[in-house]
Amino acid sequence: MKDNIILIGFMGCGKSSVGIRLSYRLRRTIIDTDQWIEQKQKKTVSEIFEESGEEAFRCMETECLRELIKTARRQIISVGGGLPMRKENHALLKELGRVFYLKVTPETVYERVKNDTTRPLLQVEDPMERIRTLMEKRAPVYEACADVIVEVSGKSFEEIIEEIERNSK
Secondary structure, eight states: OOOEEEEEOSTTSSHHHHHHHHHHHHTOOEEEHHHHHHHHHTSOHHHHHHHHOHHHHHHHHHHHHHHHHHHOOSOEEEOOTTGGGSHHHHHHHHHHEEEEEEEOOHHHHHHHHTTOTTOGGGOSSOHHHHHHHHHHHHHHHHHHHOSEEEEOTTOOHHHHHHHHHHHOO
């Protein structure tokens, strides 16, 4: 075990926000896999989706995990919402560290991301329906991947961070 804390969950569940606060609390650096890919590709996630397609991006996510397994120690790692959907990533996530699923309601997600135009999967006619459909499909996968499930809707950052801290030892 690499002693990393891995944050997974649907877009808008708070992986980045919780991860940043957790990194300060635990004095660990944070790695966001989407940002890692953007730096390596010198393109935004939206540009990668547009130019190369979702499958190419998903391959980049897997490559990112393989790289982090070699290099990441005692870090907070926030992964993109779709990353756990690839079966081969499950074992890689477990090898990388302790996996926390930040579970959120569709309504909370919608409120948090409804005005965010940088999320390619939500640029559709009915974003709320898209959120529900994607969450239905992804929730069982997130649960199967997770070592710990943390309900985040209606909780403060402090409550969420304390729960992660308690379960990361």
